Amino acid sequence: MSTYTVEDPRKVTTRRLIEMKAKGEKIAMLTSYDYSMARLVDEAGMDAILVGDSAANVMAGYGTTLPITLDQMIYHAQCVTRGVKRALVVCDMPFGTYQGNSTQALASAIRIMKESNAEAVKLEGGEEIIESIRRIISAGIPVMGHLGLTPQSINKFGTYNVRAREESEARKLIADA
Template identity: 60%
Template structure:
């Protein structure tokens, strides 16, 4: 059955393929720091994505394009230090592989060498396949990303559903098959029709991980701050809140303020 979630062995990119073959759903969530990653890993997640969404979640940028390779390495290194079991995938940020194949390979090698991550993730299809092949030939597992690709948000013109028209759906399938033939371990499918994502999942050997792509993919990924109810005012159709950390933290901070103002903290027992 391969490495199932009850198995304590380290999850690798190869594990994702074994889980797909075994019919076990893959769980993935983002993280960008040591403390959060340690909690998510210990909870039993299969994979942590150090997403370029750190640009939004951690730095407050409007989109993912400003984040740099150096910043991704900083976040990924902290996450890897915290993780004992799960696979850590690091996004290659905008500009790190679009210029040339050589740049892409060089930056992927640097990310893996300096972070210890188990794979890199890249957005795009046939246009990046040569670079993907080169990175895999260098010994680095690659995760693809199709559908809504946030690094191309200025060209796409927004965060709407992708591949709803026949031509774009066919392009997505062609891209998925090209990435699969190149040897990617997994493909993220973001914000595409559920039926299309399910079809792609049956066509490729790689594991598919959906976000806003229905339940027919091999796994699911969410940004931890969204899934755990930390962000406010962001509630797309595909997002479910599995906790209300925003309220919990607010209550805790207010309790701290109250106790300090009332001089009940620290108590004699909490003083030296």
């Protein structure tokens, strides 16, 4: 018996998210790293659940997201997908698995999809990772972009402060989107 508190208990897919956006419906998303939290978040009615590379900070105690590995992200995504019935599960691609090498990006995304049962991957960045995005999408893997506050770029910016306050940076953010 389902314990969903949402009006529409059907499985959320990328198609459903597109339909929701077209209708102007709000889309709710939270982050989970394990089975128990994923079940709670899913039953609360979230439309999407992100398995974030922030697991490096929250679960492993690192000061940045950079140390988490692809194997560790797949493990967390496996835990989350086992706890989810309704929400779309998106898995973060960790630092070093997609930047600068679109072949490696595709291989990493395929591993995530095959080994974790996630339904999409998330990458940080814009124009500089476009080849990786194109290659992943060409394989039929949905990609969620992440712009603005980009924790994987902590060493570039030296802080987690809000980005795009300067006009030139704001223009780049819009162009990337």
